[in-house]
Amino acid sequence: MLSYSKPHKLTLLLIVGCTFLAISADLLQPYLIKIIIDDHLVKQSGSFVFLVWMAVFYLGLSAVNFLFTYLQNNLLQYAGQSIVARLRKDLFAHISRLSMSFFDRFSIGSLVTHVSSDTEMISQFFTQVLLSLIRDGMTLLLILVLMFHLDIKLASYCVIILPIIAVIAALFRTYLKQTYQLSRSRLSRLIGFIAENLSGMSLIQAFHQEKEQIKRFSEFNESYWQANLREIRSNVFFNRTFEILGNISLVLIVWLGGMAVFNNEIEFGILYAFITYIRQFFQPINQITMQWNTFQSTTVSMERIETIFQTKPEVENAAVSALKEIDIDKVQGKVEFHEIEFGYETGSNIFTQLNLHIQAGEMVGIVGTTGAGKSTLIGLLNRFYDVKAGAIEIDNTDIRLIPQPILHRIVGLIQQEPFLYSGSIVDNVRLFREDITREQVIEACKFVSADPMIMRLANQYDTVISERGNGLSAGERQLISFARIVIFQPKILILDEATANLDSHTEQLVQNALQAVSEGRTTLIIAHRLSTIKHADRILVMQHGEIIEQGTHDQLLALKGYYEQLFHHARHSAFVENDAMQQTGASSLK
Incomplete structure (x- = not known):
């Protein structure tokens, strides 16, 4: 996929730049509130004009965040859709060059799935997974930097949760991949059955086989439905696990930070910023873990498409040096x-x-x-x-x-x-x-x-x-x-x-x-x-x-x-x- 991304490397760099500016503007807002609370409201210093200017600055940060988020999304969609359009074109061209023996082995339904559905999953990789990796990964990194800047002790408590997240993701990885493979293979079988029956509908009606084919379709449909339910249950369980971890972490930070404020170890503005950042801290983690599901599905689609690309035509042209120049007009x-x-x-x-x-x-x-x-x-x-x-x-x-x-x-x-x-x-x-x-x-x-x-x-x-x-x-x-x-x-x-x-x-x-x-x-x-x-x-x-x-x-x-x-x-x-x-x-x- 990197080879397909190379022509868009400048666009991808612009996406990273826009993402950095959008996230920076977003994360500076809680820090700005922290300054207002600790340096002015608590100390009862600063004028009303100062607060107005802070409000204008806060609004400006919101506008910057909106502008660069808009640019980032548009650039990413342009790059992602262009990459997938080229991939789909290359895949169709490759299939059309394969020998007839290939079509003897592969059903038309599975090939339709590869060209349409599997490439659509790869499109989601560029427009969702890649965006999440850039945006949420950068958000997570900048939040950690800001939290350690505010208070090392509270930030250290937050970091403890990261190994737990890594272990859970590792445990789920194999199971989720198997789930997606099962779902995709059953979808391919269903599409193949539909394509075959629509092509032979006259024969089905001539022999009054409608009930039998509906019965067979129901079996394929039921099988795909069960695989889908299994996939959804896995996703819900996986995502809710991280949501619970986030809520537990928030409770701990409120408790530990509140005790620190009562003991005058930290200022109230720092606790406010921490509570805001901890909410934002688990937001990118949740997004990344949710995209992990999409990534697993995309991996399965990539493997299926790669299998097609690795299939070489059994009938190929001889070496260029051995090919004969033929004048068609002179052929007898x-x-x-x-x-x-x-x-x-x-x-x-x-x-x-x-x-x-x-x-x-x-x-x-x-x-x-x-x-x-x-x-x-x-x-x-x-x-x-x-x-x-x-x-x-x-x-x-x-x-x-x-x-x-x-x-x-x-x-x-x-x-x-x-x-x-x-x-x-x-x-x-x-x-x-x-x-x-x-x-x-x-x-x-x-x-x-x-x-x-x-x-x-x-x-x-x-x-x-x-x-x-x-x-x-x-x-x-x-x-x-x-x-x-x-x-x-x-x-x-x-x-x-x-x-x-x-x-x-x-x-x-x-x-x-x-x-x-x-x-x-x-x-x-x-x-x-x-x-x-x-x-x-x-x-x-x-x-x-x-x-x-x-x-x-x-x-x-x-x-x-x-x-x-x-x-x-x-x-x-x-x-x-x-x-x-x-x-x-x-x-x-x-």
Whole structure:
């Protein structure tokens, strides 16, 4: 956190200066009253004019305290919020650079907690804990100086309480930290559950799982509620302990100081100042101990964020000296897999010595049952994961030697469920890049036949769609994703089950868009519907991580092998689906 504070060191010095002036003005007020009582009122000396000037001086000290407290708080908020804003930005940037394997391990809910809630706790460290350490620590020090200046014996009695405070704080420290860790972890689980359920609400309602999910939510909520109660009980017990110590100390000072006044050992003004200072003495101690609770919670948040920052991407660029300079305009799009070995878990490989050669401009269909390795193959080409052995090359260059931003401009991906962001149609096509003009977006949408659909919307290209493109059909979302491809012009195009969830009419629109965008590009199509890849230059049939058959559609049917089984199964499924639709239509007419 110190590294984040360095750019604001001048501001922090100004905060210390303002704090010193504000506290000095505040602590001089009881001393001023002490002078008035002992040197003038008790001795019955001094004029009314003198008292007026003392009152004006007292008021001036109050004004100084107000002014510099105001400046101190504003400066601290500016520095603290700036530090946390930079931290939040760096954390989000770091998360966005991590490999896909990281997102396989961490839930979205916990990451949302880190970026929002944990950074907010760190904000409280700068705006509350740091302020308390500076202001209350300085107040405590100056009070001790003034008390020892007034009377060493009474001041010594007050100091006795400090070791007791230190012991209590040490005893509470471990327990409080465990309490905060429990509370934060349960909050993270609750947020994760909420995020997961909101994303899958259609599935929950379709299967009438509302009661079951409410029951599970209640369990998570109850667990977090109990952790919160435990945290509150700990805080109350911890803070009230110090409050009792403060009251005991005040009683002792009044008793000892009062006896000293009766015995003429000290003046009454000194006792008055001491009573005021002892009240102020425990005020900063109480504040520091209260902030100790916040500090414990902040420490937990810092540790959680540090865990994220210490996580390094498993897929990283090679050394700068080893990186190849790639001219994207000259990329042909030849793809080669040489002796590939890969598995998500140690000791379990999906691919073992896989070889595949795809010519530039070739359209290749990839089919196979679930778990055959189709999507894994695509993930490796996108370099979401790195191979364990072997190499993947584009135009004879190992993709590990291509800078990742360049690689992701060369390889374009259209997924089964295209992700759309909250924003306008224009922004979703150009992905919020201002250097891409509106005219280019419209031209791209016309190219893939998305323009008629967009023109039917209320605000046409300025229509704001919600998260994930709710309100648009699957086919309409897919057409927008095809328009993105036209805008960003990748040399290699990948479609991962892009037509799996489409009706026959929408599929034909997407097929036409595919023909348009695949022209002149190397295209890899993972297909569930074999009709999507019937006209491919080559079809790969995968099973258990191996390519067991390959050829054109007619060649594979002539082999009478696994592809023929898939083809007949697909035809039978399509026949059953069409028959069911016809029966539904006939029932509707009746």
